[in-house]
Amino acid sequence: MATEPRLTTQTLKVLGTLMTHKSDGLSGxxxxxxxxxxxxxxxxxxxxxxxxxxxxxxxxxxxxxxLGRPRRRFYQLTGIGARKAKSAFxxxxxxxxxxxxx
Amino acid sequence: xxxxxxxxxxIVAALTRLLVPWLTKRLLxxxxxxxxxxxxxxxSEEWASHIDEVRGEIxxxxxxxxxxxxxxxxxxxxxxxxxxxxxxxRADHTQRREENQNEQRTSDVEEPFTQFHFHCPCGxxxxxxxxxxxxxxxxxxxxxxxxxxxxxxxxSVTYYGxxxxxxxxxxxHNHAPNAAVPTPIGTIxxxxxxxxxxxxxxxxxxxxxxxxxxxxxxxxxxxxxxVHDIPEEPRARPVINEWARMPLREGVHVKVGPxxxxxxxxxxxxxTGRITRFMEIYSDPxxxxxxxxxxxxxxxxxxxxxIWVSLQCLEVLSEDSHAEDL
Numbered sequence: 001m002a003t004e005p006r007l008t009t010q011t012l013k014v015l016g017t018l019m020t021h022k023s024d025g026l027s028g029x030x031x032x033x034x035x036x037x038x039x040x041x042x043x044x045x046x047x048x049x050x051x052x053x054x055x056x057x058x059x060x061x062x063x064x065x066x067l068g069r070p071r072r073r074f075y076q077l078t079g080i081g082a083r084k085a086k087s088a089f090x091x092x093x094x095x096x097x098x099x100x101x102x
Numbered sequence: 103x104x105x106x107x108x109x110x111x112x113i114v115a116a117l118t119r120l121l122v123p124w125l126t127k128r129l130l131x132x133x134x135x136x137x138x139x140x141x142x143x144x145x146s147e148e149w150a151s152h153i154d155e156v157r158g159e160i161x162x163x164x165x166x167x168x169x170x171x172x173x174x175x176x177x178x179x180x181x182x183x184x185x186x187x188x189x190x191x192r193a194d195h196t197q198r199r200e201e202n203q204n205e206q207r208t209s210d211v212e213e214p215f216t217q218f219h220f221h222c223p224c225g226x227x228x229x230x231x232x233x234x235x236x237x238x239x240x241x242x243x244x245x246x247x248x249x250x251x252x253x254x255x256x257x258s259v260t261y262y263g264x265x266x267x268x269x270x271x272x273x274x275h276n277h278a279p280n281a282a283v284p285t286p287i288g289t290i291x292x293x294x295x296x297x298x299x300x301x302x303x304x305x306x307x308x309x310x311x312x313x314x315x316x317x318x319x320x321x322x323x324x325x326x327x328x329v330h331d332i333p334e335e336p337r338a339r340p341v342i343n344e345w346a347r348m349p350l351r352e353g354v355h356v357k358v359g360p361x362x363x364x365x366x367x368x369x370x371x372x373x374t375g376r377i378t379r380f381m382e383i384y385s386d387p388x389x390x391x392x393x394x395x396x397x398x399x400x401x402x403x404x405x406x407x408x409i410w411v412s413l414q415c416l417e418v419l420s421e422d423s424h425a426e427d428l
Contacts, residue, residue: 025277027152027155028148028149028152029151029152029155029156032152036166038164038168039149039152039165039168039169039172040167040168040169040170040171040172040175041172042172043145043149043169043172044172044175044179047176047179047180048179050180057311064147069151069154070147070150070151070154071147071148071150071151072148072151072152073144073148073151080407097252
């Protein structure tokens with residue numbers, strides 16, 4: 001069974017970004033821009049959440065030849081991840097306020 | 103002064119335009135090399151797509167620099183999940199007896215058998231006597247090679263595991279763990295002597311003490327006369343060649359008589375065979391101080407059977423009668 005990820009401020013930012021954008025998924029660049037995280041912080045968090053089963057990722061459907069650029073990889077919350085992220089936000093909100101993770 | 107500064111700025115800009123993209127690619131390559139092999143292709147493309155969205159060469163270089171730190175963290179994160187290329191092998195040396203005794207004459211000899219325990223990184227343990235197996239869990243090929251190191255003892259064997267890449271040392275056995283360690287002959291003689299002395303001391307005035315010591319395939323018989331009745335001169339041992347009454351020699355066909363020298367029925371009565379060797383060892387239970395012969399029994403079975411018979415119990419058969427018997 002996967003271990004639970006540490007819910008740091010940066011992790012909560014990533015989760016909040018993914019919960020806010022209800023779409024097919026966000027690329028690493030979009031998450032980084034929205035959460036204002038650098039690559040050295042962002043990608044370990046994404047990998048940790050993915051290994052824990054909170055996130056799932058998939059490649060763009062088109063090939064790099066069709067796109068003319070490298071493919072993006074999109075991240076989105078799983079059902080378990082969404083429930084646990086919501087629970088985590090409720091805990092944080094009740095403890096230190098709603099704006100703590102924004 | 104302003105002209106010099108302007109010229110310097112132009113030079114710096116040109117160098118930046120040339121050097122920073124090269125530096126970015128270099129940093130990104132270093133970051134990807136930090137990752138495990140299975141994740142390199144994925145993040146190579148993902149980070150390339152990310153860096154494509156970053157504006158400015160300096161920012162791209164900063165992103166690539168951050169990827170190095172990300173790669174280090176992710177490598178440590180994936181390290182425990184990545185199957186190790188090292189795996190453990192345990193060798194058990196056991197004794198295996200040949201099942202089909204009719205195939206070889208040496209079927210009664212126990213041959214050493216080594217069983218290897220292959221501990222695959224997937225967690226599956228495969229037992230095999232072969233040095234190369236396919237893991238039943240993940241299907242990878244596992245194998246070992248045997249290496250004798252410099253100045254290593256003969257009974258010390260080092261096994262190394264090999265899968266795809268060279269691996270570290272896995273296990274070493276100085277002795278076969280399950281093999282019976284043979285007792286030194288000095289120990290056997292010492293035990294025999296102590297038992298012999300104890301038997302003499304306990305019996306007192308005994309006429310004969312016989313002690314047997316069994317150890318694996320070694321049987322030693324000790325016969326002693328009474329302590330107060332030991333003759334001055336040793337008993338004269340009969341010489342086989344002086345037994346002229348019977349024309350016995352090696353290769354003669356003989357038949358075992360019905361009784362032993364003491365009148366009891368002979369356990370090998372009626373058996374025929376060819377004398378292969380004369381014996382002078384004082385341990386035949388039917389010998390009674392007389393020479394014995396090793397006889398190869400005429401039997402169409404394999405392995406060949408040999409018996410040990412006193413010469414006085416033998417009857418010489420002619421070649422014709424022997425042929426009729428066969």
